[in-house]
Amino acid sequence: MRRRWGAVLLVLAALLVLPGCIRVGGTLSGDLVACKEGDDGTPSNGVVLMAQAVPSASWVPCLEGMPLGWHFSAMDVDRGSGRFWLDSDRDGLHAIEVRLTRSCSTSGATEIPSDRPEMRRLERVSQVTPMYVGRRYYVFEGGCITVLFRLSGENRGEPFAVATQGLGAVAREDLRAMVHEDSDGRLQLDPPADGEGG
Numbered sequence: 001m002r003r004r005w006g007a008v009l010l011v012l013a014a015l016l017v018l019p020g021c022i023r024v025g026g027t028l029s030g031d032l033v034a035c036k037e038g039d040d041g042t043p044s045n046g047v048v049l050m051a052q053a054v055p056s057a058s059w060v061p062c063l064e065g066m067p068l069g070w071h072f073s074a075m076d077v078d079r080g081s082g083r084f085w086l087d088s089d090r091d092g093l094h095a096i097e098v099r100l101t102r103s104c105s106t107s108g109a110t111e112i113p114s115d116r117p118e119m120r121r122l123e124r125v126s127q128v129t130p131m132y133v134g135r136r137y138y139v140f141e142g143g144c145i146t147v148l149f150r151l152s153g154e155n156r157g158e159p160f161a162v163a164t165q166g167l168g169a170v171a172r173e174d175l176r177a178m179v180h181e182d183s184d185g186r187l188q189l190d191p192p193a194d195g196e197g198g
Contacts, residue, residue, distance in 0.1 A: 032075060033084050035062035035168040042178050043170045046075055048189065050082030051175050054100050055190055057143030059119065060175065061098050064168040070096075086163060088151070096163055097148040104144035106137050114138070116169065119145075132160070138169070145169065 031037050032046040043062060051060045066072065066086075073085040073094060083099040109122035118140055125134035136147040147167065149160050176189040 032072065033061070033063050035064045035170055042182070043175060046077075046084070047170055048175060048179065049075075049077050050100050051170075051172060051189060053077045053079060053082040054102055054143055056102050057100055058141040058172050059138075059143060059145065059169040060172060061100055061145045062168050062170050063166055065166045067162045067166055070163050070166070088163070091151040095149065095151055096160075097146075098167060099146045099148065101144050101146070102142065104137055104139070104146050106139065109135070109137060119169075136164070 031044055033050075034044040035047070036042065037044045043060075047060050047062045051057065054060075060082075061084075063072065069089040071087045071089075073087040075084040076082070081099065081101050083097055085094040086096040086098070087093050088095040106122045106124075109124035111120060111122045114121035116138060119138040120140070122137040122139065123134065124137075125132070127133040130152070132149065132151040134149055136149070138145040138147075147164060149163075151160055172189070179187050179189040
């Protein structure tokens with residue numbers, strides 16, 4: 001567990017120091033944004049990084065699992081936003097993008113019963129042929145998770161449903177406690193504002 005936190009220290013330091021964005025991709029696996037990894041089942045470094053990028057968000061998106069045919073592609077984090085992409089064997093590169101921001105415009109979307117407690121769910125399909133294109137929004141205190149989809153295969157609604165079953169979210173309060181405990185109190189998920197003690 002201590003070895004794992006060496007990487008977290010670097011990730012947190014990078015986000016606090018770098019003015020631009022951090023982008024990772026290539027041959028990385030979905031473990032980078034896993035809801036639970038390792039023997040202790042704690043969220044991965046990429047989830048912590050996204051939480052740092054959007055300090056108002058009470059929830060942070062993550063992957064609970066990847067259905068057959070879907071693969072983690074890349075992650076991009078900047079101050080104020082974090083996102084990652086999923087590629088599909090059938091629907092192409094970046095078929096699904098999962099984005100975390102402080103707020104989002106849900107204009108034109110329809111609210112439907114939410115499958116996640118403490119979040120409102122809205123959906124907007126903007127195109128059905130030749131591609132299935134749209135957005136799903138999860139709106140909650142201090143943030144918004146937007147799932148953008150652009151699917152080209154046949155039976156497009158089914159792969160979208162299957163792919164999004166693997167999407168999860170971690171409560172910020174759980175991430176805050178994890179960072180504090182695993183770093184023996186040396187780190188905070190949310191550093192104090194300028195002028196505050198700590």
